[in-house]
Amino acid sequence: MNKEISLTVNGEAHTVSVEPRLLLVHLIRENLNLTGTHIGCDTSSCGACTILMDGKSVKSCTILAVQANGHSLETIEGVSAEGQLNPLQNGFKQNHGLHCGFCTPGMIMRATELLASNPNPTEEEIRWGISGNLCRCTGYNNIVKAILHASATMQGLEPASTEPQFV
């Protein structure tokens, strides 16, 4: 028994007919072909599927597509124009905040809300803020740096050096 839902994704309106049990992440990836949102687990643990729903970061594997009816979503594909990087994306690039890139879209979407609600977070606040997102590659140091970098840029401040600091 499919159900028709309407939602906005990255500013574009969609009306789709879905099974009530369809996970939002599958709607995004399979029906809308926005494959930048990833799946890393089946227990809501990894955060690779994080998107924004009405500006709040949510794990899209934990929400049914029908629950997104009438809502506005933003995925990694919507945060900047193709070929351009927003301050967070640039922060990740400049500070080597990604290796394999699989966790990266989720991290960026989570960090987007983090900085919207707390534009000038401490390292500790960032670590707790992204603790619902797993990264297996980077050891997190540079993800924290990337978010601090974006925070500075977005406030019009000079970000810290992006050269690696060795002891």
Place this chain on the structure above:
Amino acid sequence: MPVQQCRAWNRLPPNPSLFNINNYQITIMIQCKTSKEISGMGHSMKRKEDGRFLQGKGNYIDDLKLPGMLYMDIVRSPYAYAKIKNIDIEAALKVPGVAAVVTGKDLEKYGLHWMPTLMSDTQMVLPTDTVMYQAQEVAAVIATSRYAARDGREAVRVEYEVMKPVIDAHKALDPDAPVLRTDKPGKKDNHIWHWEAGDKEKTDKVFAEADVVVKEHMHIPRIHVSSIETCGCVADYHKVDNHLTMHMTTQAPHAIRTVIALVAGHVGLTEEKVRVISPDIGGGFGGKVPVYPGYVIAIAVSFLVGKPVKWIEDRSENLQADSFARDYHITAEMAGTKDGKILATRFKVLADHGYTDASANPSKYPVGMFSICTGSYDYQTTYMEADAVYTNKPPGGVAYRCSFRVTEAVHAIERITDRFAFEIKKDPAELRMQNFIKKEDFPWHSPTGWIYDSGDYHAGLQKAMDVVDYYGLRKLQVQKRKEGKLMGIGISTFTEVVGAGPSKDFDILGIKMFDSAEIRVHPTGKAIARFGTKSQGQGHETTYAQIIAEVLGIPAENIQVEEGDTDTAPYGLGTYASRSTPTAGAAAAVAARKLVDKARKIAAYLLEVSEEDLDWEPGKFTVKGAPEKVKTIQEIVFAAYTNHPQGMQAGFEATHYYDPPNLTFPSGAYICVVEIDKETGAIDIKRFVAIDDCGHIINPMIVQGQVHGGLTQGLAPAMYEELLYDEAGNILNGTLMDYLVPTAIESPSWETGHVVTPSPHHPIGAKGVGESPTVGAPPAIANAIVDALSPYGITHMEIPITPFKIWKALHDRGVV
């Protein structure tokens, strides 16, 4: 059964004021030979591959959709050891969208129900009568959508007759243990192999006569790489031209093509009919080296139905069924003098391989490089023996970001070294300094036959001690102990062995472990370079370009790097065991040098001088004594297509298959400082300083990133991760809810640095770095924790060291 702790317990509020994080001078270690425009070695060039990943335009396996594609899901065994009485697929076939259900009996008709492992053991693809571990593949459901395939999976009814499994490796060789591998003719026990190195007689004698002998049993737990992307594939067979394109998450696409041809050649899939494409990989760490049954079933189904078949495992399947890592039970012993000279070591290993030996090791080394277990120390007497057994657990083991069992070896030697220091009441740093191999003694011949290429262990440890203010910390520790607080300092000074490897000793299924690079420079001076390796996040698209830029002087920005397509890339053995820089990176340098040789000939022709009259610096030739007479590499390349000397081949390309003369031996000195809360056992890592020696550094930013990531993957088994099974063989923590991959909260802020001793035999002096920290970190953490607990007579803790284990150890001793 150990109890897993809650994440949040494990980190106390930071109190850095207690620790003097001194402003150690930040050193500029790297001298760049090339300009920033060229960005050869030493430049922290930002990564070329980042753009697509940052914009959600990566190309991972599950992003691939082909017309008419079917989806596969897998029915798995709930039991560790059982006879299959019946598989009822009727209900499943009635599920809307389900196209087929495949069982072992179906595959048996084509001889595809079994496959060889990389260690020349055998493994079921699908069982025909018996399941050997929980979560083993039992049947596959093929459907028109992911959801229909899952519905079909739920509808398959399997009747089992449960048998008593062998779970404890220590009991696998008991006379009354059931023989598990009855499929192997004549097999009478669960023993797989025995392996030894060193000199038993001499070692026993030294031990018998030594003043001091220490001994500990340690278990290096069964863990899982758990890359955030799981494994999967799209098998795409075209009947019309009898051709298979296999898109799959593999770290070794070329080797996989050969394996597919070996397994399925008899049904017509010979090697020229198979193309393996490894797209962007969301982390590998060794877990994407093996061939899993899911891949083979997908190929078989695509072959039979002539349509593309997608199989993507979910996280729980990945944790429960894909290759584990480690699971070595080790008895380590050290003999020495009262004043701290190490005289000999002895190691005994029991390796639990699960149902089959599906390790990813070089063929000649079933125990991997475990015999590097003599470590960084100067003594010549050792003996090690290892025995492997079958149990009813998933097969393996793979590396988990380490070079073939080096982590197990390093844990054993670094823990037993600390144990020795504790026994004779000597400072563990001083004991190490006393026993290190000296820098002038390289190349150094180890008692188990390795030839360490280079190192300066004293400088590494000294630097780590200076950075962390070692003696200041020891004073602080005395004071804290007086206050009844638990503080510990742990050291690990490890030697790794990577870059497998020289063809005389190293092969996988007979294929020598060389690797390759092919460089083609286009007429306008821009290049494409292809490799037999496959990045899974290591940044090859950037670092390989930098190596070529360093030698040729073509800007790294203008060098496109491609890997992972067996139709276009030269044959190579893939990326694991930190081998990419030592092998394919070397191949790139040598291929680029061949191009410089050709460029010299063309330049001499263009400038009308002899070759000897030319000076080269990356990017241009000048005439000796007439520096205004210049030909840039771009002009020379253009001439190679437009105006090349008569008799010379046109074009500008080179290929090299690099057979390393030796392995490389990266090393490191790590110091970890912990505080432990007595009442709860909670561990707080206050400092972690990692000084690595990976030889010459190609891209400092990427090397540091690799070290950070590796350290967190070293922290993981030290304090969090272990796959746990009950007596019936049920996995107790088979999801990411309870298998504790560290988050940003558990992971401390790592401090990293380097000493540089270039590898003397590597064309660019590099050694490889991706795994050193995973190898070196666990004993540093364990040593720090044991050091904190040592006033209570505690000499060893089994990793993962959890707050509960600490609390229990203290409680058992009446401390709390």
